[in-house]
Each structure stands twice: as C-alpha cells, then as structure tokens.
Amino acid sequence: xxxxxxxxxxxxxxxxxxxxxxxxxxxxxxxxxxxxxxxxxxxxxxxxxxxxxxxxxxxxxxxxxxxxxxxxxxxxxxxxxxxxxxxxxxxxxxxxxxxxxxxxxxxxxx
Amino acid sequence: xxxxxxxxxxxxxxxxxxxxxxxxxxxxxxxxxxxxxxxxxxxxxxxxxxxxxxxxxxxxxxxxxxxxxxxxxxxxxxxxxxxxxxxxxxxxxxxxxxxxxxxxxxxxxxxxxxxxxxxxxxxxxxx
Amino acid sequence: xxxxxxxxxxxxxxxxxxxxxxxxxxxxxxxxxxxxxxxxxxxxxxxxxxxxxxxxxxxxxxxxxxxxxxxxxxxxxxxxxxxxxxxxxxxxxxxxxxxx
Numbered sequence: 001x002x003x004x005x006x007x008x009x010x011x012x013x014x015x016x017x018x019x020x021x022x023x024x025x026x027x028x029x030x031x032x033x034x035x036x037x038x039x040x041x042x043x044x045x046x047x048x049x050x051x052x053x054x055x056x057x058x059x060x061x062x063x064x065x066x067x068x069x070x071x072x073x074x075x076x077x078x079x080x081x082x083x084x085x086x087x088x089x090x091x092x093x094x095x096x097x098x099x100x101x102x103x104x105x106x107x108x109x110x
Numbered sequence: 111x112x113x114x115x116x117x118x119x120x121x122x123x124x125x126x127x128x129x130x131x132x133x134x135x136x137x138x139x140x141x142x143x144x145x146x147x148x149x150x151x152x153x154x155x156x157x158x159x160x161x162x163x164x165x166x167x168x169x170x171x172x173x174x175x176x177x178x179x180x181x182x183x184x185x186x187x188x189x190x191x192x193x194x195x196x197x198x199x200x201x202x203x204x205x206x207x208x209x210x211x212x213x214x215x216x217x218x219x220x221x222x223x224x225x226x227x228x229x230x231x232x233x234x235x236x237x
Numbered sequence: 238x239x240x241x242x243x244x245x246x247x248x249x250x251x252x253x254x255x256x257x258x259x260x261x262x263x264x265x266x267x268x269x270x271x272x273x274x275x276x277x278x279x280x281x282x283x284x285x286x287x288x289x290x291x292x293x294x295x296x297x298x299x300x301x302x303x304x305x306x307x308x309x310x311x312x313x314x315x316x317x318x319x320x321x322x323x324x325x326x327x328x329x330x331x332x333x334x335x336x337x
Binding site: 059065069106 | 149178182185186190
Binding site: 126160225231232233234 | 259336337
C-alpha cells in the first residue's frame with residue numbers, strides 16, 4: 001500500500017503504518033488524519049510530537065498503557081488519561097496516534 | 111493493545127538472556143517478547159547471564175553496522191513496569207564489567223541467588 | 238527441576254553455566270551435541286564424577302548413537318535414556334530449563 005503526500009508516494013504496510021520512518025513529515029500525519037475524519041489541532045500535535053520523541057529515545061512505539069502513563073508524567077494528569085487520549089484519537093491513542101506519528105504499530109498491540 | 115489485558119492468570123515469567131546483543135537476533139527478539147508479556151501485565155523478570163550481560167552495556171551505537179539500536183529499549187522497560195532485572199555478578203566479573211558500565215538500573219546478584227531465582231520462576235524462556 | 242543441555246561443552250559454556258546455576262538435586266539431561274559432556278576421561282568429566290550438587294545425569298541414547306558413542310565411553314554415573322525416558326522426565330518435572 002502507499003499514501004500520497006505532497007505529490008510523493010510513500011509506502012505503508014497493510015494497516016497503513018509507514019514502512020520507512022524517515023519518510024515522515026508533518027503532512028503525512030495530516031493526510032492520514034484526514035482519511036480517518038480527524039482534523040489535527042494543537043492537542044493532537046502535542047501527542048504526536050510526544051510519541052516521536054518517545055520513539056527517538058526508546059526505539060519503540062509504546063503500548064497505550066505505557067503511553068498514558070508517560071504523557072501523565074510529562075504533560076500532567078489531565079492529559080495523561082484514557083478519556084482525553086481517546087477523545088483525540090478515537091481508534092486508540094496507541095494505534096492511531098502512532099500511525100499518524102509515522103511509528104510502527106505498538107508492540108503488544110493486537 | 112487498546113484494551114487492558116483481561117483479568118486472567120498471571121504467571122511468574124523468567125526471561126534468561128545468555129547471548130551478546132548484535133551477533134544474532136536473539137537479544138532483540140527476547141526484548142520484543144518481554145514487551146508483549148509486559149503489555150499483557152504478566153509478572154516479568156529478566157535475568158542476564160554469561161554473554162547476555164553485554165546486552166546491557168551502555169553507549170552502544172549501531173549506526174555503522176546498519177541495525178536498529180535496540181539497546182535503547184532496555185531503558186523503556188521501567189515504563190512497562192518491568193523492574194525486576196537481575197544480572198549475575200560472576201558473569202560481569204569474568205568480563206571485566208561493573209555496574210557503572212550498564213545502561214539501566216539492575217540488581218546484581220550472586221550465582222547462588224540466580225539459582226534461587228530460576229528455581230522460583232514458573233515459566234522460563236531462554237534466549 | 239529438569240535441565241537440558243544441547244551444546245558441546247567445548248563449543249559453548251552452556252554446560253558450565255548449568256553446573257553453576259542448577260539447584261542441588263536437579264536432573265540434567267544431555268541431548269544433541271550436549272552428549273559430548275558425558276564422555277569419560279575428558280577435561281570436564283571429573284566435574285560430573287565429583288558431582289558436588291548431587292545432580293542426576295541422563296543422556297539421550299539416540300544422540301549418543303548418532304555420534305558413534307555408547308555406554309563404554311561414558312562416565313559411569315550417567316544414565317542412558319530413550320525418547321520415552323525423555324518424555325517421562327519432562328512429565329515428572331514441573332519445569333524445564335533449556336541451556337541453549
């Protein structure tokens with residue numbers, strides 16, 4: 001599978017996760033979000049950027065429980081909770097936000 | 111995983127790591143398996159024995175061998191509530207390594223305590 | 238507890254590490270290239286003979302045979318078992334640790 005971003009054709013796996021992490025740019029997230037009927041706002045970007053930093057540091061996409069805890073630690077409890085994160089990413093902050101951030105599907109995700 | 115693991119049986123899993131990190135796929139695969147077990151909230155313990163202790167050496171940089179630097183993942187284990195990481199002192203000593211040389215907080219234990227740890231675990235995975 | 242070793246003691250330290258970390262009275266089964274540890278009059282045979290941790294040693298017959306070995310070349314306190322015996326040992330022991 002591929003997605004079209006700024007005239008470039010980027011390869012993804014069958015679930016829509018980018019095959020090559022280095023292909024990511026901000027518009028990748030926007031195009032993916034649009035296809036899933038989400039308009040990305042500052043709150044979304046905060047989580048997407050958080051995930052990219054997490055990946056840079058630990059080389060994995062965190063499971064949702066781990067993400068929630070890490071967000072709580074960095075951005076506070078009003079953001080580090082399932083309700084807040086699921087409102088931003090209804091298909092799951094693990095699966096959906098990682099996809100938008102250009103990361104692989106979280107380990108342990110079924 | 112989007113749902114919490116359903117309340118099932120929690121077993122005491124021990125993951126025994128005895129191989130150096132980059133010569134084979136075992137160390138990286140072991141980590142993947144550990145993360146999955148941890149995501150399902152199992153009781154996870156890691157043991158590093160023999161060349162396995164090299165997995166925890168700090169400052170690994172794989173840029174020039176074109177592989178993923180999975181040594182960074184060990185630092186993520188704490189976030190997965192994997193906090194029982196045991197290293198056999200004799201294996202470290204034989205290889206001239208000290209606690210300072212390791213990338214994460216571990217508990218360094220004697221062969222005798224490692225023996226007890228193995229005996230006390232319910233399921234053992236070997237890598 | 239049952240421990241299995243499938244590497245030659247001269248190729249890898251699996252045998253040595255098992256000797257160090259198996260609890261006293263454990264059963265130790267030598268299979269595949271692990272059977273080379275069962276040969277008498279080698280640099281490691283004394284360790285098995287002295288047996289300070291009181292291990293019970295077994296060796297898998299099929300793997301011995303495949304390597305041209307038989308009971309005449311083995312350390313006396315090692316018991317030769319068949320695949321059936323292997324299964325029995327596995328069932329008898331709650332846990333198995335595999336020293337790869």
